[in-house]
Amino acid sequence: xxxxxxxxxxxxxxxxxxxxxxxxxxxxxxxxxxxxxxxxxxxxxxxxxxxxxxxxxxxxxxxxxxxxxxxxxxxxxxxxxxxxxxxxxxxxxxxxxxxxxxxxxxxxxxxxxxxxxxxxxxxxxxxxxxxxxxxxxxxxxxxxxxxxxxxxxxxxxxxxxxxxxxxxxxxxxxxxxxxxxxxxxxxxxxxxxxxxxxxxxxxxxxxxxxxxxxxxxxxxxxxxxxxxxxxxxxxxxxxxxxxxxxxxxxxxxxxxxxxxxxxxxxxxxxxxxxxxxxxxxxxxxxxxxxxxxxxxxxxxxxxxxxxxxxxxxxxxxxxxxxxxxxxxxxxxxxxxxxxxxxxxxxxxxxxxxxxxxxxxxxxxxxxxxxxxxxxxxxxxxxxxxxxxxxxxxxxxxxxxxxxxxxxxxxxxxxxxxxxxxxxxxxxxxxxxxxxxxxxxxxxxxxxxxxxxxxxxxxxxxxxxxxxxxxxxxxxxxxx
RNA sequence: GGCCUCGUCGUCUAGUGGUUAGGACGUCUGGUUCUCAUCCAGAAAAUCGCGGGUUCGACUCCCGCCGAGGUCACCA
Numbered sequence: 001x002x003x004x005x006x007x008x009x010x011x012x013x014x015x016x017x018x019x020x021x022x023x024x025x026x027x028x029x030x031x032x033x034x035x036x037x038x039x040x041x042x043x044x045x046x047x048x049x050x051x052x053x054x055x056x057x058x059x060x061x062x063x064x065x066x067x068x069x070x071x072x073x074x075x076x077x078x079x080x081x082x083x084x085x086x087x088x089x090x091x092x093x094x095x096x097x098x099x100x101x102x103x104x105x106x107x108x109x110x111x112x113x114x115x116x117x118x119x120x121x122x123x124x125x126x127x128x129x130x131x132x133x134x135x136x137x138x139x140x141x142x143x144x145x146x147x148x149x150x151x152x153x154x155x156x157x158x159x160x161x162x163x164x165x166x167x168x169x170x171x172x173x174x175x176x177x178x179x180x181x182x183x184x185x186x187x188x189x190x191x192x193x194x195x196x197x198x199x200x201x202x203x204x205x206x207x208x209x210x211x212x213x214x215x216x217x218x219x220x221x222x223x224x225x226x227x228x229x230x231x232x233x234x235x236x237x238x239x240x241x242x243x244x245x246x247x248x249x250x251x252x253x254x255x256x257x258x259x260x261x262x263x264x265x266x267x268x269x270x271x272x273x274x275x276x277x278x279x280x281x282x283x284x285x286x287x288x289x290x291x292x293x294x295x296x297x298x299x300x301x302x303x304x305x306x307x308x309x310x311x312x313x314x315x316x317x318x319x320x321x322x323x324x325x326x327x328x329x330x331x332x333x334x335x336x337x338x339x340x341x342x343x344x345x346x347x348x349x350x351x352x353x354x355x356x357x358x359x360x361x362x363x364x365x366x367x368x369x370x371x372x373x374x375x376x377x378x379x380x381x382x383x384x385x386x387x388x389x390x391x392x393x394x395x396x397x398x399x400x401x402x403x404x405x406x407x408x409x410x411x412x413x414x415x416x417x418x419x420x421x422x423x424x425x426x427x428x429x430x431x432x433x434x435x436x437x438x439x440x441x442x443x444x445x446x447x448x449x450x451x452x453x454x455x456x457x458x459x460x461x462x463x464x465x466x467x468x469x470x471x472x473x474x475x476x477x478x479x
Numbered sequence: 480g481g482c483c484u485c486g487u488c489g490u491c492u493a494g495u496g497g498u499u500a501g502g503a504c505g506u507c508u509g510g511u512u513c514u515c516a517u518c519c520a521g522a523a524a525a526u527c528g529c530g531g532g533u534u535c536g537a538c539u540c541c542c543g544c545c546g547a548g549g550u551c552a553c554c555a
Contacts, residue, residue, distance in 0.1 A: 010555055045554055110553075117552090124480035126551050145553050162484065171482055171551085179553040186555045210483055210550035233485080234548080241547055276492060280502045299492080301485050302548075309491070309504045319517075360516040370515090390513070422512095429512085440513040452515030 003035030004200045007061070007068070008190065010042040011053030014252035015060045017305060018235045018244035019205070021270050025232065026203050027066040028271070028293040038197055039071030042190070043084045044183040054082075060253045064263050065286055070197075078197040083189050090184040093192050093222060094146055094177055102221045103177055105140035106147045108132075130174045146178040148188075148218065155213045160230040160295045162206075167213045175214050191215060195224045201295075203230040205243075230295060233274050234302040244305050260337055260364030262321070265314040274299040283316055311362045318361050327355045337364040341375035349374075352462045356454040370450075374462065377471060378449035380478050385445055390437040400479045402432055402442055407472050416465045421457040446475040 005026030009015060015023070030037040039061070041054055054072060061068065070076025080086055097103035113129070120127040130150050140146050152169030159165050177188040184192070194202060209231050219226045234243035237250075244250045256266055268284050276299075277292040284292070322330045331351045342350060353374045360370060372378075385391055385399060394402070409424055429439055440456050447468060453459050460468050 008555095012555080042555065048554070106553090113553090120551085121480090126481045128551080147553095165483080167482070173551080176553050181553080183553090185553070190555090204555095205549095206484065207549055208555090212483095231484085236548090238490095243548080273491070278493070280493080282503055303492090304490060306490055306504070312504055315517085357516090359518085362516090388514090426512085436512040438513080442513090444513065450515090454515090456513070 001200065002198075003030055003033040004038065004198045005030045005035065005203060006038040006040055006194070006197065006199050007066075008040040008042050008193075009057055010045060010048070010186075011050055011057065012045075012048045013050050013053055013246070014056050014254070016244070016246060016250035016252050017256075017266075017270060018250045020060065020064070020253050021235065021274070022204055022232055023061060023066055024064070024267065024271055025230070025275070025293070025298070026201065027068075028290055029201060029203075029295070030069075031290045032293055035200075036069040037066075038076070038078070038199065039068040039081065040193060040197070041072055041082045042186060043082055044179075044186065044189055046084070046181070046183065056252075056254075063254055063257055064267050066267075083193065084183070086189075086193070087182060087184075089196065090178065090189055090192055091182075094140075094184075094188070097148070097177070097221060098140060098146075100221065102149050103140075103146050104134075104137040104149055105144040106134065106174075106176075107138055107144060108134055126170070128170070128173050130172075133174060142182060143180055145176050145180045147174040148177050148214075148221070150174050150214070150217060155216050157212070157216060157226070157229065159209070159212075160201075160228055161233070161298045161300050162209065162231050163300075165209075165212070171210070171213045172217055173214065175211075187211065187214065188218070191218050191222065191224070194227055195219075195222070199227055201228045201230055203232060206231045206233055230298075233299055235273060236302045236304040238305060238307070241302075243302065250305075258365075260361075260366065261310065261314050262317045262333065262364070264321075265310065265317045268317070269310050269313050273305065274303040283313070283320065315362045318364070319359055322355075322358050327351050327358075330354060330358060334364050334367060337367045339368050339372045339375060341372065345375060349462075356458040356462055360452075360454075373448040373450050373453070377474075380475060381449050382478060384449055385442065385475075385479075388441055388445060390435075390441045391445075394438070396479055399442060400476060402434065402439060403446060403472060403476045403479070405432060406439070406443055407469060407476060410460075410465075410472070411469060413465070416461065418457045418461045421460050425457060443472070447471050 007023040007026055009019070027037050029035070041057070043049055058073070070078060070081065072081045094103060116129070116132045117127045129147070130152070138144065150172040152172045154166065154168055156164070156166050175187050176185050178184050212229060216226060236242065237244045237248035242248070253266060257263070264285070267286055267289070271284065271289050272282070275293070275297055277294070277297060318330065321333070328351060331347070331354050334354060338350060353371055357370055361367065386396070391399065406428055409428055413420060413424055425440070429436060432439060444453055444456050444459065447453070447459060447463065
């Protein structure tokens with residue numbers, strides 16, 4: 001049977017890293033089995049609805065490369081995919097329940113229900129509405145909430161991650177199916193939708209584990225086959241033991257795009273937070289994840305979110321793309337991350353710069369600070385020369401002489417490429433009887449006045465003869 | 480409080496009766512003709528939450544406890 005999974009977020013804001021995994025795993029499973037993934041927007045809470053949130057969600061999925069088969073804009077055989085547009089469907093199913101005597105309209109005012117709840121809380125007993133079930137219930141009509149009539153009993157089921165589950169009758173209750181505003185609750189809507197849409201695997205956070213018996217009761221009352229249930233462990237905040245949420249500063253997934261994290265990194269990192277294939281592999285392409293993913297190997301304990309490892313992984317991916325797909329492919333990912341001054345330079349030049357600094361990048365936004373001297377002349381700061389730990393031992397006139405000799409040798413070069421330049425630099429080392437740390441530091445700093453730069457011959461090569469010599473001369477004059 | 484879930488290096492994890500408890504991030508130390516990285520090599524780092532059993536033998540099986548989390552909404 002075809003596997004059908006879904007990602008069913010509510011449009012209450014952006015998707016953060018704490019909950020995007022419940023999009024990734026369904027995606028991987030669907031692709032692995034040549035099944036389908038559905039995007040469904042659970043917008044039945046009209047108070048919390050945020051304008052534009054659906055677009056944000058689609059944007060996130062697109063950026064991560066998680067394409068879906070049915071959903072709001074692209075449509076599909078089970079449209080509409082906004083729950084708010086499916087009211088009649090829920091009502092039709094609700095009427096079946098009423099007809100079967102398994103649902104009732106509840107006239108009890110909220111204040112009264114609150115008092116029941118408070119009573120239970122003060123007695124330290126769980127609040128079960130079915131213990132307060134009204135004797136006579138009216139016809140269901142708009143303005144009245146509709147409740148499920150629970151039949152308490154034991155339930156046994158298998159959670160694909162947590163394993164064999166068993167609960168007693170005490171967890172079943174008369175949950176609200178339809179709110180007084182006519183919209184269904186999540187509890188009811190998702191069951192109806194999953195059934196109508198043919199969803200075979202329901203994947204969601206562990207927080208739903210406690211209410212699963214109520215869902216099981218609903219499947220039963222509705223005469224529906226229960227789908228496979230998959231509980232996903234939480235992603236924990238860096239501090240404490242709570243699940244990662246917006247109040248812990250959980251950034252939106254796409255915010256990481258602005259920070260220069262690659263989507264490959266994000267997908268790789270998040271997929272492997274709480275899942276692994278049992279090997280020692282750390283870097284996975286999307287394709288590899290699709291092939292190797294398995295429900296059985298999802299971790300059943302929470303996993304802490306660790307940004308340091310994300311950064312490491314991003315560095316790995318930057319290098320992987322450069323090595324496997326080439327400098328141009330990596331360059332295409334860097335648009336928007338270059339310093340202002342780079343705008344007036346041709347693409348070839350920027351690709352050349354990228355080629356010699358890419359392996360120092362942790363994020364693409366590092367480009368901004370790491371490459372400025374390739375695009376504008378640095379401010380000359382003689383203290384950087386004089387105070388340098390390798391150059392301290394030289395007097396200013398010695399430095400000037402070293403620099404002048406270097407300038408004349410470089411000026412006389414006929415070719416300007418990394419090999420010729422290295423030969424020239426090596427010759428200067430012999431001639432001046434200095435150590436690489438000394439002479440190279442001098443030239444490197446004079447060229448860049450940056451805390452670090454790529455290998456000297458490469459820096460000179462990319463900067464070009466004219467710019468390099470102009471900068472060295474300027475420094476020689478300034479000493 | 481009831482019910483449910485979870486518990487291996489700081490972190491992510493491998494491990495299903497017999498292993499020097501393995502890998503990765505991070506940390507530290509070296510090496511790579513200068514810096515910062517990369518890369519390479521190496522080190523430190525888990526009495527497997529605790530206590531009982533079962534067994535020749537337990538991280539692995541059983542029981543109890545403790546700790547952490549979830550849930551008990553007309554939110555999802």
